[in-house]
Amino acid sequence: MAGSPVIRVRGLVTRFGPQTVHDGLDLDVERGEVLGVVGGSGTGKSVLLKEILGLIDPAAGRIELLGHDTAELDRAERTALQARTGVLFQNGALFSSMTVAENVMLPLKEHTDLAPALVAEVARVKIAMAGLPPDAGTKHPAQLSGGMIKRAGLARALALDPDILFLDEPTAGLDPIGAAAFDTLIQGLQRSLGLTVFMVTHDLDSLTSICDRIAVLVDKKIRVGTLAQHLADPHPWIHDYFHGPRGRAALDAKERNQARRHEEEDARRLAKG
Ligand SMILES: Nc1ncnc2c1ncn2[C@@H]1O[C@H](COP(=O)(O)OP(=O)(O)OP(=O)(O)O)[C@@H](O)[C@H]1O
Incomplete structure (x- = not known):
C-alpha cells in the first residue's frame, strides 16, 4: 500500500442550507485497500462518496482523486477521471x-472507441465476472432479483476496468447468505484486479470480513482505523456500534471463520505429512 493515496480529502466542509454535514473532514485512501465507511444515518456517507466522484461540490476543502485536484478539472477532464472509477449505487x-x-455496454460506448462486437464481448465478460449467468444479459432489471440487480450494477461498475470501485451499501436488502456471497465476490475481484474499494456499509459482517480499514463518520469528521483500533476507541457512538449486539455477533462470526481457516490449514498440513 506504499505510494500516494488514491483519494486524499483535506478540510472538507459540506453544507446544505443551514445544515453542516462535514466540518473539516480529512481522509486518505491507499491504493489497493478495501475501506469500509460507516456512521449513523444522515452523517454524510453517501454525500462524501458523491463529492469524491465530483457529483456534488463541497462548500470548502480539497479533494484529490487519483492525484488530481477535482476542483481544478474542466468538464472533460472530470469525465475522464470519473471513467477511472466504477460506482455501484445503493439500488x-x-x-x-x-x-x-445494454446497461453494461453503456459506459463502454460512451468512453471508448471499441468496435460494437468487442463492446458486447467485454460486457459478456463483466457480467460473468459479477457472477451472473450468461442469459442475465438479455434480461431487463424488472426481471431480476435484488441480488442479481446488485451484480448487474457491479458488472456495469467494472465495465471500464476502474482503478477505484465505489460501493454504496452493496449488501443492503440482501439476505445474510446473499450478502456473504456478495462480500466474497467483492473480495475476489479486489484481489484479482488490484482494485481500491471505497464501501459505504451498515453491514458489520462486511466490515469485519473484507475491509482492511474502517472509516467512521462521527462529529462531522472521520476517524480511520483497523477494527482493533475502533474496538479500543472510547467515543460513545464508536463504542456502541462495535460493542453492541450486532457488533458482537459479527466479531464472533469473524473469530469462528478464523478458527475454521486455522483448522483447515492444520488439516492440510497434516494431510501433506
Ligand atoms: N442534495 C441534497 N440536498 C440537501 N440535503 C441533502 C442532499 N443530499 C444529502 N442531504 C442531507 O445530507 C445529510 C447526509 O446525507 P447522506 O445521504 O450522505 O447520509 P448517509 O450518512 O449516507 O445516511 P444513510 O446511512 O441514512 O444513507 C442528510 O441530512 C441529508 O438529508
Whole structure:
C-alpha cells in the first residue's frame, strides 16, 4: 500500500442550507485497500462518496482523486477521471428500459472507441465476472432479483476496468447468505484486479470480513482505523456500534471463520505429512 493515496480529502466542509454535514473532514485512501465507511444515518456517507466522484461540490476543502485536484478539472477532464472509477449505487441505478447487457455496454460506448462486437464481448465478460449467468444479459432489471440487480450494477461498475470501485451499501436488502456471497465476490475481484474499494456499509459482517480499514463518520469528521483500533476507541457512538449486539455477533462470526481457516490449514498440513 506504499505510494500516494488514491483519494486524499483535506478540510472538507459540506453544507446544505443551514445544515453542516462535514466540518473539516480529512481522509486518505491507499491504493489497493478495501475501506469500509460507516456512521449513523444522515452523517454524510453517501454525500462524501458523491463529492469524491465530483457529483456534488463541497462548500470548502480539497479533494484529490487519483492525484488530481477535482476542483481544478474542466468538464472533460472530470469525465475522464470519473471513467477511472466504477460506482455501484445503493439500488443498482440500472436503466430500466435497457437490458443488463445494454446497461453494461453503456459506459463502454460512451468512453471508448471499441468496435460494437468487442463492446458486447467485454460486457459478456463483466457480467460473468459479477457472477451472473450468461442469459442475465438479455434480461431487463424488472426481471431480476435484488441480488442479481446488485451484480448487474457491479458488472456495469467494472465495465471500464476502474482503478477505484465505489460501493454504496452493496449488501443492503440482501439476505445474510446473499450478502456473504456478495462480500466474497467483492473480495475476489479486489484481489484479482488490484482494485481500491471505497464501501459505504451498515453491514458489520462486511466490515469485519473484507475491509482492511474502517472509516467512521462521527462529529462531522472521520476517524480511520483497523477494527482493533475502533474496538479500543472510547467515543460513545464508536463504542456502541462495535460493542453492541450486532457488533458482537459479527466479531464472533469473524473469530469462528478464523478458527475454521486455522483448522483447515492444520488439516492440510497434516494431510501433506
Ligand atoms: N442534495 C441534497 N440536498 C440537501 N440535503 C441533502 C442532499 N443530499 C444529502 N442531504 C442531507 O445530507 C445529510 C447526509 O446525507 P447522506 O445521504 O450522505 O447520509 P448517509 O450518512 O449516507 O445516511 P444513510 O446511512 O441514512 O444513507 C442528510 O441530512 C441529508 O438529508
